[in-house]
Amino acid sequence: MGIKKDYGDGIRYKWRCNKRNYKCPARVTQIDTEFFLDEPHSCQPDPSLRVSVPIYAQAKKAAIENVFKPASEIVEPLTYSSYKKLSKKSRHYIPKVSNVVQSTNRARASLRPATPKSVHFEFSRKHLPKGFVKKPIDWTDSKGVDQRIVILTTKRQLKKLARAKRWEVDATFDVVSDPFYQLFGIHTSVRKGAQVKSIPLVSYVLQDKDCLH
Numbered sequence: 207m208g209i210k211k212d213y214g215d216g217i218r219y220k221w222r223c224n225k226r227n228y229k230c231p232a233r234v235t236q237i238d239t240e241f242f243l244d245e246p247h248s249c250q251p252d253p254s255l256r257v258s259v260p261i262y263a264q265a266k267k268a269a270i271e272n273v274f275k276p277a278s279e280i281v282e283p284l285t286y287s288s289y290k291k292l293s294k295k296s297r298h299y300i301p302k303v304s305n306v307v308q309s310t311n312r313a314r315a316s317l318r319p320a321t322p323k324s325v326h327f328e329f330s331r332k333h334l335p336k337g338f339v340k341k342p343i344d345w346t347d348s349k350g351v352d353q354r355i356v357i358l359t360t361k362r363q364l365k366k367l368a369r370a371k372r373w374e375v376d377a378t379f380d381v382v383s384d385p386f387y388q389l390f391g392i393h394t395s396v397r398k399g400a401q402v403k404s405i406p407l408v409s410y411v412l413q414d415k416d417c418l419h
């Protein structure tokens with residue numbers, strides 16, 4: 207169903223069936239939390255919705271409860287458990303993992319605080335993982351411009367940094383948005399058998415290309 211009329215009072219809405227190509231006349235009036243059927247459906251119910259809607263809903267709920275868990279780690283077990291539960295015939299109604307992940311991330315993004323417009327912002331503690339050190343350094347540069355560097359790390363990462371034989375540094379730009387310019391990171395490599403993995407230890411969110419001295 208989609209909204210046909212919004213009375214603008216946050217209480218009353220008229221809904222109509224979205225299956226326009228069936229010319230379905232279904233209409234529902236909503237008053238607060240009550241729904242009144244004006245016209246019933248003439249369209250055929252979509253059997254895929256019985257499978258996909260609960261998956262999307264459960265993924266969204268879990269994502270909101272576990273803000274720091276990657277959406278794919280929530281969605282994959284959900285789709286796998288419906289695969290096991292469903293009959294062979296219903297299995298092809300299971301939505302693509304990538305579609306559910308995308309919709310889950312969108313639902314979660316709306317809960318995050320807005321991107322700051324300037325360097326003068328407060329940290330929202332509940333949106334940072336526990337034990338995360340998020341030290342801002344503020345100063346005014348020689349041109350009179352307010353500057354801020356945000357340092358992101360944990361105590362455990364700092365211990366690793368102190369013990370690491372080798373530090374590797376790099377900068378990325380596309381994960382950072384205004385008013386910041388780059389994410390500068392110190393990493394170390396961990397070797398296990400033939401595998402080498404780069405572990406981020408400290409990240410600096412910087413405003414300028416060259417303000418890290």
Ligand SMILES: [Zn+2]
Binds near residue numbers: 223224225232250
């Ligand atoms: Zn309908």
